[in-house]
Amino acid sequence: MTPRRGGVRARTTTAATAAVAIFLAVAAVVFVLVQREQLERSLTESAQEQAADVAAQVAASSTEPDLGSGGGDQSLVQVVAADGTVAAASPQIDGQRPVITADPALGETQVVRSQDLPIGEGQEFVVVARGVAGADGPMVVLVAQSLELVEQSTAVVVPLVLIGYPIVLIAVALTSYWLVGRALAPVEAIRSQVSEIQGNTTLAARVPEPPGDDEITRLAVTMNAMLGRLQKASDAQRRFVGDASHELRSPLASIRAAHEIAARHPDDTDWTSTGPDVLADLDRIDRLVADLLLLARVDEHGLPLRVVDVDLDDLVRAEAHRLDPPTGVRVVVSGPPARVQGDPHHLGRAVRNLLENAVRHASTTVTVRLVPDEQDVRLEIEDDGPGIPEADLERVFDRFVRLDESRARTDGGTGLGLAIAREIAVAHGGTLRAESRGTLRAEPRDTGALLVLRLPADAAARQR
Incomplete structure (x- = not known):
């Protein structure tokens, strides 16, 4: 199996940075859209309030309403009679035809967007049309607010977001890499110690246990407990093998000695005593092997x-x-x-x-x-x-x-x-x-x- 490249630290940093990148991208788009929508709503509400004020003046007086000095190319007001003529207008569009054609009912308001106004050089406006009963009959109050401020605000925010986006991601990547390294330092110490233990012939060494009671500390405690059990099992196995070999060597040595003596001195050998001794040693070996096999089965399968x-x-x-x-x-x-x-x-x-x-x-x-x-x-x-x-x-x-x-x-x-x-x-x-x-x-x-x-x-x- 080919190992994955980069290690846990690099993979975790990459994953965290990617997650933050996706989150920030979505958040930035949402922020720009929400900001734009809030600005447009604010301008629309301002235009509606101004239209209500002008409509109140038109309904209360037969004289020309006070439309103020206007707001330059950013805001304008018109009062349109029922026959389509402009009864009053802001100075910057005085003498111009109605900016839009609208026929709202008395007391009702219509909101439209338009880029065909005679001012603003193609700028987009939000236009509020409000129906009102004037002295000479039904009239329509038109109030237009330029959306240039919205475009300007968006033009400022978007570059800031685009500049800050990679800076934040770089900061997140560096911070994540450092934090993950700090978090994995005890794990690396445990791995290094286990590697040394693996190369040694004994299991007496233990992994370092970092302070605290987090998952890594519990991992170290568990590994030390496991190493203790392995050491105990290894020592027991070593003793068991040594004792078993000694137990088997003793009767085998007796059998070998008896046959060597008999081979060298066949005439002096008392086979009536040698035979039973050899059989007794063989019986001992047979019992020992049977006991060892039983214990081996018990250890493995119960x-x-x-x-x-x-x-x-x-x-x-x-x-x-x-x-x-x-x-x-x-x-x-x-x-x-x-x-x-x-x-x-x-x-x-x-x-x-x-x-x-x-x-x-x-x-x-x-x-x-x-x-x-x-x-x-x-x-x-x-x-x-x-x-x-x-x-x-x-x-x-x-x-x-x-x-x-x-x-x-x-x-x-x-x-x-x-x-x-x-x-x-x-x-x-x-x-x-x-x-x-x-x-x-x-x-x-x-x-x-x-x-x-x-x-x-x-x-x-x-x-x-």
């Missing part, structure tokens, strides 16, 4: 559910029975029957992950309690192991988190079990949290961890 009625107590007892004899840790389940709506496969996986985590950390016993009520069902899984520090109660649900880094990684865990269990709980509209029964430094009898899974008891309460 967790699809096949919702049915699930007897949670039966599911918990089946998983507890599977773990109790092989591990040597006693799993005690108590609680009444409890039914929820959800996906039995995913719920079984969540319960299995929670129980396996508790068994790995327990000393002798894992206690499982089912506590149903009208709103939801609580599943409490408590072990008598070393417990969880207060500061790590939430961190244990992060991916690949191990609170005891010195603990061997060959105990069957992938570091993803609790993270997967929480994703399953959230997908069902529930919650999963951890509570500590002591600290890592306390005595075993005073310690222990409690994981609480809460699931809605009906579909209406479940958040999709």
Whole structure:
């Protein structure tokens, strides 16, 4: 796509100047027309008043009315008898024929425009004709006013408008360009900072936030919040990739070492022990890959559910029975029957992950309690192991988190079990949290961890 030329500043200035140009052009035309119309109306009203005065004199006296000295070539008056003769006239047209032919009724007024008057050399006049009853019969008073003043005023205004028009447009363009530049300066600063951030390997930098609470300030605040989320996601992804590669490298290194030793010393290799070790590492890789694929699907599309009625107590007892004899840790389940709506496969996986985590950390016993009520069902899984520090109660649900880094990684865990269990709980509209029964430094009898899974008891309460 070809970028538009000129940038926002130039385009905005051009648009603003064009809009002002159109507005000023229309306003100038309207102004000239209105001014001309007002002047013509004023002259017409003046002529009508003069015609009324003369008509009053004609109606009140039989003598010749006083028409004054006239207004030069700008104004003239005639009193025309019924037979068309001029009974009285202004000095400048004395002895001339009537300026127009008009026959208004008594007391009525006619207004015409004419350029054929005997004075003014082709100037346009407005002529007012008023009918009046004189001593010798009906008469017509004619008053003419020259429109030369209108033409002169228009001739003065139009050049002024034509001169001022480009000056105003230039001023508008320069002012708009400067104002838009000032308004876009914070945006340019944000763009420059984002460009630098894009070229860096980290997302720690932030864009400048201008003072105030306008749209640009809110844009900067939103971008900084977005950069913070991107930085957090990038750091989490980097840790996730590093931890996943380390988790995969460890069993692969064990498998490689076992086969290299067997290849170099085939006669001394005890295949009865090497084979199970290799299979155990392969099982670990398989579980890790499966967990990673599940979390990747959850991150991208969410967790699809096949919702049915699930007897949670039966599911918990089946998983507890599977773990109790092989591990040597006693799993005690108590609680009444409890039914929820959800996906039995995913719920079984969540319960299995929670129980396996508790068994790995327990000393002798894992206690499982089912506590149903009208709103939801609580599943409490408590072990008598070393417990969880207060500061790590939430961190244990992060991916690949191990609170005891010195603990061997060959105990069957992938570091993803609790993270997967929480994703399953959230997908069902529930919650999963951890509570500590002591600290890592306390005595075993005073310690222990409690994981609480809460699931809605009906579909209406479940958040999709």
